[in-house]
Amino acid sequence: MDNETQILTDIQYFGTVNWYKMLFQYSNIQIEQYETYQKMSFRNRCMIAGSNGVIQLSVPLEKGRGQKLLMKDVKISYSENWQEQHWRSILSCYGNSPFFEFYQESLRPIFSSNHKYLIDLNCQTFDWVKKRLKHNGQISKTDEYCHEPAPSIKDIRNLMKPKDYDQSDNMVQYLQVFEDRIGFKPNLCILDLLFCNGPASNSLLL
Numbered sequence: 001m002d003n004e005t006q007i008l009t010d011i012q013y014f015g016t017v018n019w020y021k022m023l024f025q026y027s028n029i030q031i032e033q034y035e036t037y038q039k040m041s042f043r044n045r046c047m048i049a050g051s052n053g054v055i056q057l058s059v060p061l062e063k064g065r066g067q068k069l070l071m072k073d074v075k076i077s078y079s080e081n082w083q084e085q086h087w088r089s090i091l092s093c094y095g096n097s098p099f100f101e102f103y104q105e106s107l108r109p110i111f112s113s114n115h116k117y118l119i120d121l122n123c124q125t126f127d128w129v130k131k132r133l134k135h136n137g138q139i140s141k142t143d144e145y146c147h148e149p150a151p152s153i154k155d156i157r158n159l160m161k162p163k164d165y166d167q168s169d170n171m172v173q174y175l176q177v178f179e180d181r182i183g184f185k186p187n188l189c190i191l192d193l194l195f196c197n198g199p200a201s202n203s204l205l206l
Contacts, residue, residue, distance in 0.1 A: 011122040013043040014189040027137040033072040046189035051168040074118045083111040099198035
């Protein structure tokens with residue numbers, strides 16, 4: 001773990017495996033909250049694997065996804081019961097995975113949290129994963145938009161997007177629930193890794 005250099009990142013909804021792999025190389029993680037919200041990103045969506053392929057789960061937002069707001073001001077829409085839909089999809093895909101029961105009790109409350117702002121939901125998912133993976137680094141949020149990060153800060157904002165999330169090199173490899181049917185699907189959301197590998201996920205990321 002790099003104890004001197006900070007990493008600056010957007011905050012994802014149950015971020016991808018490779019996103020966590022990058023973050024957890026650093027002991028000081030800074031979350032950008034003053035960026036303009038970017039549509040078509042992992043800020044409000046994640047990828048899981050089902051028996052027929054990859055499934056995208058999206059958190060609906062008030063006034064649509066194209067709003068020009070700061071990330072810290074983007075509000076979640078509850079006009080539909082998306083939380084129950086997400087939970088049912090996760091249960092359907094991972095109910096029989098090796099470690100689903102191990103995490104189920106602590107994970108379930110996230111899907112009834114009713115946060116007003118997307119950033120608060122994402123930070124809750126991040127904190128949950130951080131505890132499961134026993135990462136002891138410091139987490140902070142920006143006080144203003146960082147236009148030109150210092151050389152000591154690694155900037156990975158907007159580095160990983162849904163359109164090319166599975167094209168990166170050095171993907172973390174592990175046995176997935178439906179791999180025998182649909183093949184290995186790289187760089188899914190961190191839940192896929194945790195449900196398949198449990199506490200051993202930490203060593204896979206490192």
